[in-house]
Amino acid sequence: MEDILWARGLRRHYGTGRALVRAVDDVDLAVAPGETVGVVGASGCGKSTLLHLLGGLDRPDAGEVWLGGRRVDGLSETAAARLRRREIGFVFQSFHLVDELSAAENVELPALLAGESRRAARRRAAGLLERMGLGGRARHLPAELSGGQRQRVAVARALVNDPRLLLADEPTGNLDSAAATDVLRLFAALRAEGRTLVIVTHDSRVAGTADRLITMRDGAFADETVLGARPPGAGGLGAGGLGALSGLEA
Numbered sequence: 001m002e003d004i005l006w007a008r009g010l011r012r013h014y015g016t017g018r019a020l021v022r023a024v025d026d027v028d029l030a031v032a033p034g035e036t037v038g039v040v041g042a043s044g045c046g047k048s049t050l051l052h053l054l055g056g057l058d059r060p061d062a063g064e065v066w067l068g069g070r071r072v073d074g075l076s077e078t079a080a081a082r083l084r085r086r087e088i089g090f091v092f093q094s095f096h097l098v099d100e101l102s103a104a105e106n107v108e109l110p111a112l113l114a115g116e117s118r119r120a121a122r123r124r125a126a127g128l129l130e131r132m133g134l135g136g137r138a139r140h141l142p143a144e145l146s147g148g149q150r151q152r153v154a155v156a157r158a159l160v161n162d163p164r165l166l167l168a169d170e171p172t173g174n175l176d177s178a179a180a181t182d183v184l185r186l187f188a189a190l191r192a193e194g195r196t197l198v199i200v201t202h203d204s205r206v207a208g209t210a211d212r213l214i215t216m217r218d219g220a221f222a223d224e225t226v227l228g229a230r231p232p233g234a235g236g237l238g239a240g241g242l243g244a245l246s247g248l249e250a
């Protein structure tokens, strides 16, 4: 099966001379459709930089990134923004929700920016929030939501354009243990649904949901472990995959 995400010889260095930091140093990576890849490693080893390169938020000094058969490194800023909007969902540690917009409006926003009608965006956002166990919180502002709820809104927003790929940077990093468990279950359900995920994490429970775990050291891949192998095409939860989240606290 053709890989969804593919990178070769990826390099991103900062500074020069004695101040040179090899944040990402000649990394090769291939992610298959439906695969969940966890990226772990000590602080400063290059995980976030790698994720930004993969998602077109930053440009590599050298190397290539391909998404769905299309080369994406070196795109113009406009083309990269369009690609990110349509093909990639991002989830960040600090949620990055728009404070002035309700939960529903935050989720609708990328759909509107991608050219969806207001009605379609609203319908899709409502459905996603419902599946995240947040149907009753759609009109709330981020400040009126708990950390776990905010992160679930952020995941709904990441999914609204049905992206090929989800990239998550420390998705449980700002959450207490109970909220982290909810988000953990959410990612497990997305994996079971057949989504393709790359998750940077310090949380061993999140790492444990991956099919493959990559350990980075000094900008390079130091170790790669295949975790729970599953039969090809195992959909897990069927059509209503995120139904598994129905027990989430609203």
Ligand SMILES: Nc1ncnc2c1ncn2[C@@H]1O[C@H](COP(=O)(O)OP(=O)(O)OP(=O)(O)O)[C@@H](O)[C@H]1O
Binding pocket: 014, 015, 021, 022, 023, 041, 042, 043, 044, 045, 046, 047, 048, 049, 050
């Ligand atoms: N804009 C920048 N300018 C200079 N150095 C940078 C910049 N961004 C990152 N670095 C350096 O690159 C290295 C990798 O940083 P990165 O944020 O990718 O690490 P990380 O593994 O995600 O760390 P953490 O787990 O603490 O988030 C670090 O040494 C960092 O200090």
